[in-house]
Amino acid sequence: MGYFTKDEWMDGMRNLNVTNNEDLKAKIFDMEESLQDERQFKDFYSFVFPFAKTKTQKSMDVEVALALWEIVLKDRYAHVPLFIDFIRKQEPIKVVNKDQWTSFLDFCKVISVDLSNFDPLSSWPVLFDEYVEWRRDNGL
Template sequence: MRRSVSRKTGQTNSTDATDLFRSASSKASSKEMERIDNLFYSYANKSSGMIDPEGIESLCSDIEVSHTDVRILMLAWKMKAEKQGYFTLEEWRRGLKALRADTVNKLKKALPDLEKEVKRPTNFQDFYAFAFRYCLTEEKQKSVDIESVCELLGLVLGSQYRAQVDYLIEYLKIQSDYKVINMDQWMGFYRFCNEISFPDFNNYDPNLAWPLVLDNFVEWMKAKQT
């Protein structure tokens, strides 16, 4: 009988310890979320209840990053932000909790790791697609103007594919067939930079399912090279 009592007592102690750990963990998580919320409200517009472009500029100033820096776009991706230039409380919580950043200093320190995370091949394509969707600011909008696309290409692909991107931007600015770019064309630009030998285009086959704008770009490039 004593053994039975002893075993039960041991189980009770173990359960108590687990409960205490869970309680402490829950309190810590609750405190972290409270700090994340407080940080949000320090930048949020009181009337809209969201962080607006002005709030984002203040945030950028505090973390010492330009509002045009690609890392701000990466932060928006991490939050799964839906509206360009705005962060909701839910988006803010999602992003900062994932980054384990409940202070400005922690957020600043989290940016290099976020950059590495985005640049992993498994994540980059998703980020690249997000960057385009984030520019669709009007309801039912499906395309982005050439000027904005050129800026975005430089921002998200420029560091990895500088030569291709520079020529592609040059071509897009001088051509007159396209005033806007859609998602299919946008994703084609990434595939092209990632897969096609440059600047000889040896493995480019116009008979494959490439957007016509890229067929035209390759023709333009080859004409420049002759």
């Protein structure tokens, strides 16, 4: 996942004005702080998909996606642990495609955790319809 050559790493550090570990720690802190901005976070989230999948695949292995959702989204949105539980218990998919990846962030932002504003006629990926159905069937 995410391979950088030494030259790419060095160019990146130069572009960030990083010359030592303390500079790098400060830049990482600044980057983490910048993710509080919704637009910057969405850009970061969009970057994760192509970074995490292999170059030859159009999709990401579901276990990789689950791990990344836990790292990237778990503390932001209440749907995340429930959605991960659904994927692990129901095993409805083996891979996550780009549309599912991208739509999940929007789903978390738009659909209330109690699912009261979910419209079954909306154009979410089928996986999300299955998630909502699973939640309702299990009283979650």
